[in-house]
Amino acid sequence: MPDSAARRAPMPLAVYVLGLSVFALGTSEFMLSGLLPPIADDMNVSIPQAGLLISAFAIGMVVGAPLLAVATLRLPRRTTLVALISVFGLGQIAGALAPTYEILFASRVVSALACAGFWAVGAAVAIAMVPVNQRARAMAVMIGGLSVANVLGVPLGAFLGEHLGWRSAFWAVGAASAVALVGVVTRIPHIPLPEKKPELKRELTIYRDRQVWLAIVITALAAGGVFCAFSYLAPLLTDVAGLGSGWVPWILGLFGVGALIGTMIGGRVADAHLFGVLLSGITASTVFLVALALFASGQVAVVALSFLLGLSAFFTAPALNARMFNVAGAAPTLAGATTTAAFNLGNTSGPWLGGTVIDLDFGFASTAWAGAAMTALALAAVGVALRLQRGGGEGGTGGSRSRSRLIAKSAAAGGTQSTAAGSTTRASGAPSVQDSPTA
Template identity: 35%
Template sequence: MPRAVYVLALGIFAMVTSEFAVAGLMPQLAEGLQATVPQVGYLITAFAVAMSVGGPFLTAALLKVRQKHALLIVFAVFLAGNLLAATASGYAVMLAARVVTGIAAQAFFGVAISLCAQLARPELRGRAVAVAMNGLMLGTLLGLPLATVIGEHLGWRAAFWAVAALTVLAALCTVAGVPDVDHAEGGGSIRAELAVLRNPRLWLVFSTSTLVIGATFAAFSYVNPILTEVTGFSPGSVPLLLVAYGAATVLGNTVVGRFADRYAVPVLALGLGLNAVFLAGFALFAGLPAPAVGFLLGVGLVGVTMNPAMVSRVQRTGNARPLVNTVHSSFITLGIIISSLLGGLAIDAWGLRAPLWLGAALAVLGVGTLLPDALAARRGATAARQGVVGARQGAMDGRSAPTDNDSGATGNTAGAADAKMVETLTIGS
């Protein structure tokens, strides 16, 4: 695996740590900014909306910039946003800082994932994306607790100063460890990128990713009150449970990365099916500690860990360029926004178990978006079998008619080639 992929993981870790920091610093931020807790919660929403809406525009503006230089520009914007957050004099300034960092974070995801596809061999692209996306998983496992501890002991400003220092470190590592490669396919043409985005099937693929992440975050957004008020865990034990959840995501991401290239659709179908089962089980047994924890860890194994398979499917349907990857990330973020909003409404209507049922329903809908690919794969398999039969028939004809040996051999080769081509396309889907 290229060393640069691990450097990109460090950059993603910095972005995710900043994203999650507000969630761990809510009381301190509310006091320091003279705001209410719901107002601090809006800072999370602002970051997510900025990622979803603004990220693709920054990526489009950088399409003609060599991708290593684009990363460094994004690092500079992200650093400026975190410095603004660390020195914020009031709520409005902090809100602006979160918008800036959200836009930069989304653009970084798009460029970094595109670089992974360029740096790794084609058969290792899914694994390379999994390595880079471990930065996201480690942000959940380590970044959020680290920011929370720093904020509790040194103040919320210190947490953002720490993220700024981590950003500088990641940028320096990028300078030293990421090669200055040429543009990926498309050569930085915004027209070519927009042409790819006109593919209707690509939007269906995007919708699958929205539902994969939406199913998980419908539950994860409210896991703290579910575990304390429904399951009965003490508030002090929740961070330990979240660490275990984070460890499960790292494990699941590694496993998915090994199969994402060849079996993207089957992996997604299995992951969504299992997630629906785990979320429904969590809803049914949320009042019992042991089953609740088991189902929570199950969600960790098959939820956000589908990222490598999602990216592989998107790149196969569209391309590996930064804008396609950034728009894909926007759809992922849209899943977080929609599911957390609907989850809150569901709690008001039916109680704290409702987001778990909502997540299970979204997972089932996600399986439905895979049906066109599954049907296409089935047709491809049928065509492959017919091709094999044709190849065998050509060989038999060639043997039974020596005077037509040349044409029989040609039919044999063509039939075998067609079968192989269809078989390859079938596996790739």
């Protein structure tokens, strides 16, 4: 099938089921930002202590993604997804029923581990169900679930928390998880395991590739830079721009709308112009962050920049995911886990850096300067990755091709199947966009 025809081919329904699942995951991950005061009051803890529930989830994502990817490496993909979304849903129920802060904390850690595992395995499954030139589009559908969570799920969670109590938000996510479970059971196809069982030692060789480490750095810095500022957008809007607190949910929702639009556009063009998307998107994020720092006191400016920052940040997200699968095609599940960990490393380090500059009395606008510094470093890392690719020295030594991709091709030649899909033509053995300078 010609590339243009493949790009026009409809996305499998199962990929949209994964996107629905991610909506539930993303709502749970981010909704606590609007629930901290009532949780703190109910659990008799301080707001900073309640805020540790957010950090616990992020750290659980960083740790859980690679651990669960390794632990489930030889398990059937659909069975693994069913188990993970079930555990995640039970984690929401445990949180809703938690009588103490400690139990609520434990429920968040368990939920984060299941969420991380689902992201890693689900991403590998989504990639496996489409041709290589639709990888970014498939990831855009999954990330679109996260964008919709920011637009609808998080504000809805805040609304439920205000009118029905914070526990009602956990019950709602539990219900969404049940719907996602039905979708996974009924729509995700059975994906056979490869004839030759994957070996952990062999899969871990992807980490010998410099391009894999560059992809990790780019993802963490790009995500961290945006969330360095976004995490403190609410006080910037009220204390610096002088907007009323009633405007904050709407502007955060506007960021989510931008994220959804950016994901849709980025997913459409990233398969053909991956590096172009990375360079333009991260450059735009850097410019918008600098503008936010310079014009933080202007109400119209901060509203417009909130939308634009969401658009530019999520415009690059499908490309960041696809890039990791391109350079680590020999181990698609580990690739998904690594990307998940890298994003959450950024989502942890960015807010930490933002909090640090605030504690140093540089003000809320300084978080945008710090974020711009992170995205500028990400842009430099993209330049290094592009130079290595064009020079034919993507990994290893002596200008040889990366070891992870050599393994993938040798696996294809031997008739073995991809870990995620049982199909070397889709996951690892076929030529993919990373073989082109525009990838």
